[in-house]
Amino acid sequence: MPALSWSGWQPLPLDPPLRDPAIIAELLDGGQSFRWWRLTAPAETWLGIWNSRIVQLEFSTDETRWRTLSNPAKTAERDLQRYFGSGAGEANPIDSLPWRSDPHLARCLSEFPGLRILRQPFGETLLAFLCSATKQIVQIKQMLALLAERHGAALITPVEREALFSPSTGLSFPALHRLPTWAELAQVPEAELRACLLGFRARYIHQTAQFLAAHPGWLEETEQLPYPEAKVRLCSLPGVGEKVADCVLLFGAGRLEAFPVDVWILKAMTAHYGLDDWKPAQVAHFGRVHFGALAGLAQQYLFAYERRHRRR
DNA sequence: TGACAGGGGGTGT
DNA sequence: ACACCCCCTGTC
Numbered sequence: 001m002p003a004l005s006w007s008g009w010q011p012l013p014l015d016p017p018l019r020d021p022a023i024i025a026e027l028l029d030g031g032q033s034f035r036w037w038r039l040t041a042p043a044e045t046w047l048g049i050w051n052s053r054i055v056q057l058e059f060s061t062d063e064t065r066w067r068t069l070s071n072p073a074k075t076a077e078r079d080l081q082r083y084f085g086s087g088a089g090e091a092n093p094i095d096s097l098p099w100r101s102d103p104h105l106a107r108c109l110s111e112f113p114g115l116r117i118l119r120q121p122f123g124e125t126l127l128a129f130l131c132s133a134t135k136q137i138v139q140i141k142q143m144l145a146l147l148a149e150r151h152g153a154a155l156i157t158p159v160e161r162e163a164l165f166s167p168s169t170g171l172s173f174p175a176l177h178r179l180p181t182w183a184e185l186a187q188v189p190e191a192e193l194r195a196c197l198l199g200f201r202a203r204y205i206h207q208t209a210q211f212l213a214a215h216p217g218w219l220e221e222t223e224q225l226p227y228p229e230a231k232v233r234l235c236s237l238p239g240v241g242e243k244v245a246d247c248v249l250l251f252g253a254g255r256l257e258a259f260p261v262d263v264w265i266l267k268a269m270t271a272h273y274g275l276d277d278w279k280p281a282q283v284a285h286f287g288r289v290h291f292g293a294l295a296g297l298a299q300q301y302l303f304a305y306e307r308r309h310r311r312r
Numbered sequence: 313t314g315a316c317a318g319g320g321g322g323t324g325t
Numbered sequence: 326a327c328a329c330c331c332c333c334t335g336t337c
Contacts (some may be wrong), residue, residue, distance in 0.1 A: 031321060129321095129322095132321065132322075133320090133321085133322035133323065133329095134319085134320045134321080134322055134323095134329090134330090135320065135321075135322090135331095135332085135333095136319095136320055136321075136332090136333070136334095137321080138332090138333070138334095139320080139331090139332060139333065140321090142332080142333095194330090197330090197331075197332070198330085198331095199329075199330030199331055199332085200323090200328090200329040200330050200331090201322095201329095201330080202330090203329090204323080238323085238324090239322085239323065239324090240323080241322060241323050241324085242322095242323095243321080243322060243323090244322070244323085247321090260321085262321040262322080263320090263321060263322095264321060265321090303321085307321095314337100315336105315337090316335105316336085316337085317334105317335095317336090317337105318333105318334090318335090318336105319332105319333095319334090320331105320332095320333085320334100322329105323328105323329090324327105324328090324329090325326105325327090325328090
């Protein structure tokens with residue numbers, strides 16, 4: 001078994017490019033994914049983990065570069081392109097949004113160039129958003145980091161870690177473990193889940209894990225179903241309502257028509273679209289009709305704008 | 313510096 | 326409507 005080492009840096013073609021640190025942070029640490037960390041030394045980079053893959057990104061002025069620590073690095077480029085959505089050469093999905101007739105959407109789009117929807121592993125996304133109820137991003141990250149450290153497989157040995165990350169990256173560094181699989185979670189007593197700061201979410205995750213263990217292939221089948229049917233199935237899981245189901249389908253299955261409605265979107269639609277006192281389900285329906293097949297992409301821009309300009 | 317409220321990107325009853 | 330949990334943040 002050869003020692004783990006970084007691959008060489010390679011370019012990641014992104015259209016439009018990502019340069020603004022605030023937009024990069026919005027994409028990687030803004031509520032889609034909870035498994036990216038900003039490193040500040042020796043240079044500013046981002047470290048991300050999904051499945052068994054550890055990736056580092058560097059956003060310089062002229063291009064985005066990546067390298068990977070995972071073994072093998074063979075499929076890394078393909079994985080990256082899938083994770084960051086459509087590769088170079090495809091039509092910009094922004095053009096399919098109704099910004100020409102929607103001034104507020106146009107403003108949001110112009111303020112966050114490069115923002116996109118990530119395509120994360122389905123099972124991991126379900127776990128993340130089962131953790132998300134009434135929690136802020138930092139807390140969700142903390143829960144998932146503990147779950148990974150205590151119940152997920154290590155991706156790197158302490159010796160390798162020392163060699164590859166010393167002298168220091170100067171931050172609270174995550175354990176380089178993958179998230180536990182649902183099969184692994186099914187083996188964890190609920191009390192141990194609670195010990196990962198999950199609170200009342202521990203029961204949901206425990207019960208979901210038991211259900212998935214009893215229904216092999218259920219999750220994989222769900223990922224393949226058309227949006228409406230997939231959503232109905234997800235909503236049958238304990239702890240999964242409409243909002244969580246839409247987040248899982250949007251961020252973990254590439255279903256860009258999913259339009260998650262949380263308190264931020266509720267505020268945004270009230271403030272900019274006059275939807276006073278509308279209920280979440282009504283707002284969700286409006287969103288899918290008004291924004292169309294890529295409603296979830298529009299949602300992400302509205303969300304980013306609202307976070308930046310309203311500050312709680 | 314250390315305690316202390318208040319509230320948090322929801323779901324289920 | 327309210328309970329479910331309990332950590333984070335801002336404030337004094």
